[in-house]
Amino acid sequence: MKALLCKEFGMPETLVLEDIEPLKAEAGKVVISVKACSVNFPDTLIIRNLYQFKPALPFSPGGEVSGLVKEVGEGVKHLKVGDKVFAMTGWGGMAEEVLVDARRVFPMLPKMDFVTAASVMYNYGTSYHALKDRAELKSGETLLVLGAAGGVGLAAVELGKLMGAKVIAAASSDEKLAVCKEKGADFTINYLTEDLREQIKTITEGKGVDVIYDAVGDKFAEPALRSIAWKGRYLVVGFAAGEIPKIPLNLALLKGCAIVGVFWGQFAEKEPAQNFKNIQELAGHFMQGRLRPHIHKLYTLEEAAESLNDLMNRKVVGKAVVVTSDEVKMPIYAQLESKQPEVKAETTPVKSQEMLIFKDIEALKGYVGKELGTSEWQILTQDKINAFAAATLDDQWIHVDEEKAKLSPFGKTIAHGFLSLSFSPKFMYEMFKVESAKMGLNYGTNKVRFISPVPVGSRVRMKATLKEVEDMQPSGAKLIIDAVFELEGSEKPACVAELLSVIYE
Numbered sequence: 001m002k003a004l005l006c007k008e009f010g011m012p013e014t015l016v017l018e019d020i021e022p023l024k025a026e027a028g029k030v031v032i033s034v035k036a037c038s039v040n041f042p043d044t045l046i047i048r049n050l051y052q053f054k055p056a057l058p059f060s061p062g063g064e065v066s067g068l069v070k071e072v073g074e075g076v077k078h079l080k081v082g083d084k085v086f087a088m089t090g091w092g093g094m095a096e097e098v099l100v101d102a103r104r105v106f107p108m109l110p111k112m113d114f115v116t117a118a119s120v121m122y123n124y125g126t127s128y129h130a131l132k133d134r135a136e137l138k139s140g141e142t143l144l145v146l147g148a149a150g151g152v153g154l155a156a157v158e159l160g161k162l163m164g165a166k167v168i169a170a171a172s173s174d175e176k177l178a179v180c181k182e183k184g185a186d187f188t189i190n191y192l193t194e195d196l197r198e199q200i201k202t203i204t205e206g207k208g209v210d211v212i213y214d215a216v217g218d219k220f221a222e223p224a225l226r227s228i229a230w231k232g233r234y235l236v237v238g239f240a241a242g243e244i245p246k247i248p249l250n251l252a253l254l255k256g257c258a259i260v261g262v263f264w265g266q267f268a269e270k271e272p273a274q275n276f277k278n279i280q281e282l283a284g285h286f287m288q289g290r291l292r293p294h295i296h297k298l299y300t301l302e303e304a305a306e307s308l309n310d311l312m313n314r315k316v317v318g319k320a321v322v323v324t325s326d327e328v329k330m331p332i333y334a335q336l337e338s339k340q341p342e343v344k345a346e347t348t349p350v351k352s353q354e355m356l357i358f359k360d361i362e363a364l365k366g367y368v369g370k371e372l373g374t375s376e377w378q379i380l381t382q383d384k385i386n387a388f389a390a391a392t393l394d395d396q397w398i399h400v401d402e403e404k405a406k407l408s409p410f411g412k413t414i415a416h417g418f419l420s421l422s423f424s425p426k427f428m429y430e431m432f433k434v435e436s437a438k439m440g441l442n443y444g445t446n447k448v449r450f451i452s453p454v455p456v457g458s459r460v461r462m463k464a465t466l467k468e469v470e471d472m473q474p475s476g477a478k479l480i481i482d483a484v485f486e487l488e489g490s491e492k493p494a495c496v497a498e499l500l501s502v503i504y505e
């Protein structure tokens with residue numbers, strides 16, 4: 001089997017790809033046929049002998065993998081050959097096989113792909129522990145993330161948003177910050193070209209930030225701490241920039257703030273029950289499509305040293321992943337993020353907007369939080385209002401009596417509120433389609449608010465955002481769509497609603 005070997009400590013260039021003997025399972029351990037191995041900051045330290053763990057030479061870097069169980073050692077009960085798994089290996093992952101303690105190996109979530117499975121535990125485990133357990137971040141608070149486009153940083157942006165915080169992402173380039181925005185950051189600061197303190201002051205209107213997530217250290221730590229709000233929490237997560245900052249402790253006194261250490265590895269070791277609870281909660285968010293790692297690029301084993309160099313040179317946004325064969329592809333949601341969804345022009349009828357075509361429900365999940373589009377306008381003619389009145393037995397004069405309605409404050413008839421809403425299936429058919437769907441059903445609304453009256457002759461259209469995609473057994477999904485029914489010429493919409501649909505594959 002092929003393995004990228006560290007035979008002497010040094011920079012990524014010193015690593016060599018070699019054919020070595022296949023691995024054998026030992027008691028309490030399993031051999032995994034690696035499909036994907038994500039690249040993490042410690043990999044860049046371990047090869048230079050700068051990390052807290054020091055494996056004997058030669059070894060392969062790579063601490064987080066996904067793959068198939070190839071061989072099970074004596075005494076391992078919860079895993080069997082062929083299981084799809086992910087694992088925290090410490091090292092050894094940048095190879096076709098890795099031998100791992102079975103306690104560090106977990107079954108993959110249903111429908112999760114190998115690249116995603118190798119990319120979530122370390123980043124989201126760390127950032128969730130930091131924000132939830134250490135900062136006790138509350139909805140409505142302000143969160144500043146330094147190094148926001150890095151692995152743990154981008155996970156903190158997504159999680160902060162999910163937890164209801166106002167998120168300020170700080171990073172070194174506008175391209176990186178654009179990805180942070182896509183992941184939900186409300187504000188961005190380019191800390192190489194902008195003054196961090198000034199920007200924080202402007203964004204928070206002088207109040208300061210409630211929680212600071214610092215995975216970078218070095219020269220940004222002190223100005224960030226000086227910008228913390230009263231009773232803020234400063235999370236010490238990492239020192240990616242190299243220098244461990246020395247903070248004047250009077251700042252903690254003056255701000256009444258807490259400087260809080262975060263060490264996810266130790267937390268998982270010392271508080272396994274709490275860590276397991278966090279992982280379960282994260283799994284729920286992944287299943288619901290609320291969290292998605294940003295995959296920077298896939299590298300082959302031959303290119304694995306380059307992936308480490310890219311991380312060290314601050315070129316990676318989100319997660320770099322090494323894959324062991326070209327069968328392991330970029331997840332569909334990541335393809336959508338990098339391109340925009342596959343769009344195919346509709347031929348008939350002619351539309352101003354092109355339709356979004358999703359391959360399957362998994363692809364749709366990758367689109368959660370994004371706009372599905374805006375429909376064509378629909379005119380609310382008196383004929384349509386009359387037909388709706390007849391169908392619903394709601395023939396109040398304000399809808400159907402044109403003469404009497406002339407004397408009303410509106411000067412004309414008014415469409416039923418539910419008439420605009422009833423166009424939602426038609427509007428949705430215009431916007432997107434799921435190729436794998438055998439059947440779809442637009443069956444109702446969770447919430448609806450009627451905001452403006454809609455006089456006869458008005459034009460309405462629907463703007464929609466995919467809010468949630470929830471798995472349904474045996475093979476389907478429930479969709480929740482946020483819809484705004486715009487009224488031409490009016491700032492206020494006709495109505496807003498949360499629409500419910502189901503799709504069966």
Ligand SMILES: NC(=O)c1ccc[n+]([C@@H]2O[C@H](COP(=O)([O-])OP(=O)(O)OC[C@H]3O[C@@H](n4cnc5c(N)ncnc54)[C@H](OP(=O)(O)O)[C@@H]3O)[C@@H](O)[C@H]2O)c1
Binds near residue numbers: 149216
């Ligand atoms: N405490 C814990 O439990 C825990 C857990 C996981 C990770 N960590 C630590 O958190 C830090 C970040 O880890 P990560 O996996 O997110 O790394 P990463 O993906 O490489 O992200 C680090 C970010 O730091 C910024 N940076 C600034 N100066 C840098 C430099 N000289 N070299 C590299 N990056 C630099 C970069 O963003 P810009 O270019 O935008 O500045 C980069 O995106 C590491 O120190 C890691 O050890 C701690």
